[in-house]
Amino acid sequence: MTELITGSDGLARPAWAEASDLMRTYYDTEWGMPVHDEAGLYERLVLEAFQSGLSWSTILARRENFRRAFADFDPDKVAAFTEEDVARLKEDASIIRNERKIRAAITNARATVALRDDGGLPDFLWSFQPAETPAPRTIDEVPTTSEESVALAKALKARGFTFVGPTTMYALMSAIGMVDLHLVGSHRRGCSGVWAA
Template sequence: MTPDAAGVLVGDDGLARPAWASTDPLMRDYYDTEWGLPVRDEQGLYERICLEGFQAGLSWATILRKRPAFRAAFAGFSPDAVALFTDADVERLMQDAGIVRNRLKIRAAINNAQATLALRQDGGLVDFVWQFQPASTPHPAVHADIPTQSAESVALSKALRKKGFSFVGPTTMFALMEAIGMVDTHLVGSHRRGSSGVWPAPAR
């Protein structure tokens, strides 16, 4: 890895990435193929809301390594299936070493599935979340330039809470917005900058 003046690291493959995506192969693959790309399906968006909630206080690498176990434990993050989980399912999940065994976060995932179903009466989760896409996106040169929340993430957090969602604080929602391409916080020197199709690609 060689450092670049723009705040990225250039890998052996010649591609520039931020430090967090430059060493761990799992994180690098996630960065290269998934992070920052638009998510516009209900199940995919519900999953990401849940996983961002489980990530609170932990590293994203931890969640990413556990994602297959999370998907197995939560019925592939089908909102219809998870909404039917009972107290017995909560106890089952609390014994599952493959996931983050936090009772409040587990209950939030079930609660958020029920809230997702209720939102179908109001246009659906996808349209509800994406209405908070901002008019512009940050252009960070280094990691320190990236905000941890925004006016839109604060508004999204409040709106989701009013609809019954939990573990959807403003910082968590900004991380969601980054992950699903609602904002582009790829560093300007990164090979992924402008790759979402949501925001214009930089001039080369």
């Protein structure tokens, strides 16, 4: 389905948000809300990278395991991870055991720490906020990249980040409220306060 559906609570959501209680709660309380703290943004960078090629529900169901495995997404702690930590995480069945993504999380923690000398991750990411946000009426109208996500991906790579392609960065931008991809007519459209409904 590409249109909004009305849940048993009478609220309109896209079909993906009605797929489970977990997805509904995420949609209703978190997705698209502004995130401005370093640890919160680093967490979402890591989770979006792990999501690449997988469903978001797969990642969301393991989120607490990821938090445990990656020191509650404290960039300083993850930046200090060693090869022993990589080996440990590769054996941790409670997360996604993809070595490239595990190493990306560590690399991105180090890049996040380094970025503090130039204003920090929050200011850096939010400097790519577009002047306008899309207004999709169906899932088919939801863009997967933008000029800004392409530029952000390029800028992050130049700063040493990995697994930060334009599509992944657009997913991040929507998750943290930088763009509002809630469908027009959804009860969450405009919820971030960043954009008018």
